[in-house]
Amino acid sequence: MDILLLSRIQFTLTVMFHYIYPPLSIGLGLIILIMESMYMLTRNPLYHQMTKFWVKIFGLIFAIGVATGIVMEFEFGTNWSTYSRYVGDVFGSALAAEGVFAFFLESGFLAILLFGWDKVTPLMHWVSALLVCFGAHFSAVWIVVANSWMQTPAGYHIVGEGMHARAEITDFWAMVFNPSSMQRLSHVLSAAWLTGAFLVLSISAYYLLKKQHIDFAKASMKVALTVALFACAAQLLTGRISAEGVALHQPTKLAAMEGHFAPNAVADFYLFGLVDEKNAQVTGPKIPGMVSFFIHGNFDTPVRGLGSFEKKDRPPVAITFYAYHLMLMIGILLVMMIAVGLVLLATGRLFETRWYLSVLVPSVLLPQFANQLGWFAAEVGRQPWIVYGLLRTSEGLSRAIKADVVWISLIMFTLIYLLLFVLFIFLLDHKIKLGPKGIALETQKQRA
Amino acid sequence: MDLQLIWFILLGVLLSGYAVLDGFDLGVGALHLFAKGDQQRRLMINSIGPVWDGNEVWLVTGGGALFAAFPDVYATLASGFYLAVFLLIFSLIFRAIAIEFRSKQPWAFWRQSWDVAFCVASILSAFLFGVVIGNLIWGIPLGADREFQGTFWGLLHPYALLTGLTVLSVCMMHGAIYIVMKTEGEFHAMARGWVKNTIIFFVIMYGILTMATLLYAPHMVEKLKACPLLFLVPVLNLLSIANVPREIHHKRDFLAFLSSSAAIVLLMFLFGLGIFPNLVLSNPNPQLSLTIYNASSSIKTLQTMLTIAMIGMPLVLAYTISIYFIFRGKVKLDEHSY
Numbered sequence: 001m002d003i004l005l006l007s008r009i010q011f012t013l014t015v016m017f018h019y020i021y022p023p024l025s026i027g028l029g030l031i032i033l034i035m036e037s038m039y040m041l042t043r044n045p046l047y048h049q050m051t052k053f054w055v056k057i058f059g060l061i062f063a064i065g066v067a068t069g070i071v072m073e074f075e076f077g078t079n080w081s082t083y084s085r086y087v088g089d090v091f092g093s094a095l096a097a098e099g100v101f102a103f104f105l106e107s108g109f110l111a112i113l114l115f116g117w118d119k120v121t122p123l124m125h126w127v128s129a130l131l132v133c134f135g136a137h138f139s140a141v142w143i144v145v146a147n148s149w150m151q152t153p154a155g156y157h158i159v160g161e162g163m164h165a166r167a168e169i170t171d172f173w174a175m176v177f178n179p180s181s182m183q184r185l186s187h188v189l190s191a192a193w194l195t196g197a198f199l200v201l202s203i204s205a206y207y208l209l210k211k212q213h214i215d216f217a218k219a220s221m222k223v224a225l226t227v228a229l230f231a232c233a234a235q236l237l238t239g240r241i242s243a244e245g246v247a248l249h250q251p252t253k254l255a256a257m258e259g260h261f262a263p264n265a266v267a268d269f270y271l272f273g274l275v276d277e278k279n280a281q282v283t284g285p286k287i288p289g290m291v292s293f294f295i296h297g298n299f300d301t302p303v304r305g306l307g308s309f310e311k312k313d314r315p316p317v318a319i320t321f322y323a324y325h326l327m328l329m330i331g332i333l334l335v336m337m338i339a340v341g342l343v344l345l346a347t348g349r350l351f352e353t354r355w356y357l358s359v360l361v362p363s364v365l366l367p368q369f370a371n372q373l374g375w376f377a378a379e380v381g382r383q384p385w386i387v388y389g390l391l392r393t394s395e396g397l398s399r400a401i402k403a404d405v406v407w408i409s410l411i412m413f414t415l416i417y418l419l420l421f422v423l424f425i426f427l428l429d430h431k432i433k434l435g436p437k438g439i440a441l442e443t444q445k446q447r448a
Numbered sequence: 449m450d451l452q453l454i455w456f457i458l459l460g461v462l463l464s465g466y467a468v469l470d471g472f473d474l475g476v477g478a479l480h481l482f483a484k485g486d487q488q489r490r491l492m493i494n495s496i497g498p499v500w501d502g503n504e505v506w507l508v509t510g511g512g513a514l515f516a517a518f519p520d521v522y523a524t525l526a527s528g529f530y531l532a533v534f535l536l537i538f539s540l541i542f543r544a545i546a547i548e549f550r551s552k553q554p555w556a557f558w559r560q561s562w563d564v565a566f567c568v569a570s571i572l573s574a575f576l577f578g579v580v581i582g583n584l585i586w587g588i589p590l591g592a593d594r595e596f597q598g599t600f601w602g603l604l605h606p607y608a609l610l611t612g613l614t615v616l617s618v619c620m621m622h623g624a625i626y627i628v629m630k631t632e633g634e635f636h637a638m639a640r641g642w643v644k645n646t647i648i649f650f651v652i653m654y655g656i657l658t659m660a661t662l663l664y665a666p667h668m669v670e671k672l673k674a675c676p677l678l679f680l681v682p683v684l685n686l687l688s689i690a691n692v693p694r695e696i697h698h699k700r701d702f703l704a705f706l707s708s709s710a711a712i713v714l715l716m717f718l719f720g721l722g723i724f725p726n727l728v729l730s731n732p733n734p735q736l737s738l739t740i741y742n743a744s745s746s747i748k749t750l751q752t753m754l755t756i757a758m759i760g761m762p763l764v765l766a767y768t769i770s771i772y773f774i775f776r777g778k779v780k781l782d783e784h785s786y
Contacts, residue, residue, distance in 0.1 A: 059548070060548065060552075063501075063544055063545060063547075063548035064544075064545065064548075066501055066504070066544060067540070067541040067544040067545055068541070069508075070504070070507075070508060070537055070540055070541075071537050071541070073508060073511050073512065073515075074511060074526055074533055074537060076515070076526075077515070077522050077523050077525070077526025077527060077533075078526045078527055078530050078533055078534065079527070081523035081524070081526060081527035081595075082523070084515065084519055084522055084523040084526070085519055085520055085523045085594075087519075088515055088516065088519020088520070088522065088523070088745060089516075089519060089745040089746050089749045090749075091515075092512065092515035092516030092517070092519055092522070092745065092749075093516040093749055093752055093753050093756070095512040095515055095516065096509065096512035096513045096515065096516040096517075096753060096756065097512075097756050097760075098512065099505060099508050099509030099511075099512040099513075100509055100512075100756060100757065100760030100761070100763075100764060101756075101760055101763075103505040103508055103509065104502065104505050104509070104760075104763070104764045104767055104768075105763075105767065107501045107502040107504075107505050108502045108767040108768065108770075108771045109767070109771075110501070111497075111498035111499065111501075111502065111771055111774075111775065112498075112771070112774060114498070114784060115497060115498045115775070115784050115785070116498075116774060116775075117784055118782065118784075119774050119775065120774060159746075163593065166519075168745075168746040168748065168749070169746065169748050169749050169752065170748065172748075172752045398523075398527035398530075399527075399593065399595050400524075400527045400528050400530070400595040400596045400597070401527055401530050405530050405531055405600070408531065409530070409531070409534045412534065412538060416538060416541065420541075420545065423545070423549060427549060427552050427553075430552065430553070431552075
């Protein structure tokens, strides 16, 4: 395999694995803040117990998120050093801002959240929950801004030529508020809330099915369902806005997402389908003209398709199409699940409806899959560019590395991440089985 | 003062902050297996429990600042030191998860395995930081395209191994003092012994490294020769090192810690002074070196970043100080501990 493919596989593997954790810490950070706020308002010990339990889960998730996140920061330089030279002037400042504004906040106050129960006042502890939640959200802000700049570059100019060409910033705020950053950020954040909410729903449903920690599970479930409701409304809205943005700024990505091959024709919306890249067609049930309507508000307006772009500028269609459509389907499934949950809650049957609870338990995976698929659509759809329209992925590669060292690091990552994932699931399972009442029990055992 | 110089100094501040803070928790890790029994090892880990990941953020931010202010340096070093960077990152990963996972199961083999992982990963991290520093002093082969032209094994020359061991020794001394400061009773008495041994280790390494630098990397002391006033820096450095055993003897543990922190900062200062204005020295063709001027970002970015730093760094200092203040005093094991 060549070094470009190896480096791409390694980046995909490491970023996918990393991205299991940050959405959980963003979503759970918000839920913990809500729970602790409710404790501050009501002084009900149940909310205190809830906060304590979910903070423990948060700690485990955060640790792996940090450990796998450091990899990402240095991987731009190790495998994509030509890209780093090219964009450092623009991209680097967003990354540095993330460190200064987000990571210090999050990691510092997490210490109080985890270990400070007896060292600070309840108010200070609550403030820490607030700041950890802010920190988690800020970290998403800067990294999504940086990534959005790669999708829709703005606020820069190109200096130098050939090998020495690089992007230099001309307007910092235009870079930060590039055309796609805010719509994508809102989509990413609301997806993260959904991810956190479904973790809480899943674990609470498990307790209700096992008839353990009933009060704890019921209260946690109510909080999570409320968050999920808002998150999923925001998902629909921001998803729509993001798609419009893609249509406007990244026509090749949109055409690949929708499987729209014809150079300039009315674009249909496929509910699902099989992509045949060779013959440039998609077979499957479709709503004629729906994509045209979506973009232009008119079923008959033609949309630029892949055929109007040179072959070398087109992204891989099948992956982008399937990822995008699967994400949509999962999204719709989640909306239905939340709707059913709310109806059951309103009619007072939520905690007794065993089939629904049984569905909730594995549903923790659904937002995770949707997150990964959404990023697949976004990043594969951006190809062949690493910075859309400016720099090709193949041009961003490090020149100083050889395939053999990338093999070594790729194999190491695969092994270490497998180990990490198995241990994470094992420990998470252990924590869940101990449950909220297990917190004190666990430490007594350790002391003995 | 121009912006490139300001960023060279700010980068130095961030990395010195990292060296002082993560220095002691890497040191605690390197000493971990000397602690006997589960109780002592839990004390070791919990002494750094609330602060270690905040300490590591100094590295993350330093890396981000390097990327933003000197993109070419970031790109050349990360791709040139490819395997070393990943080895370092794997070590940092194992350290993080060892701390987090160890306490989650009571089984002896589980805890033993994580104890070993924590210790080995800490030793390797400190050593590799030293190897990187050694190579920056010694110089690395660079091409006209600013790309590294050497090999991984070429990075492990005797001088770099020497700086690797020196950094490991200073971390161990710093970590031992931190443990003395954070513990009490029998364990505290034992840790005092560690301080003595690690100071001896450090002073020996320091002496050898100084000689090697004077003989083989004399460019590191040119600025001291040119401006005799700067000679005060190595003198202060020696005094602060000599002050450590004195403060330990008088049981002023916090002052000993400050003293060893000062020694680390002064060492970083000497390192920065020595390499200035180069960031990556090219050896054998020094005219191809990456300097703070030919490898920097645009003035506009350096200005923007300076604004970010002026807003952000006071906040960071405020968080750091308040976290250390809240978790001051001797470490106690309770239900929230690791």
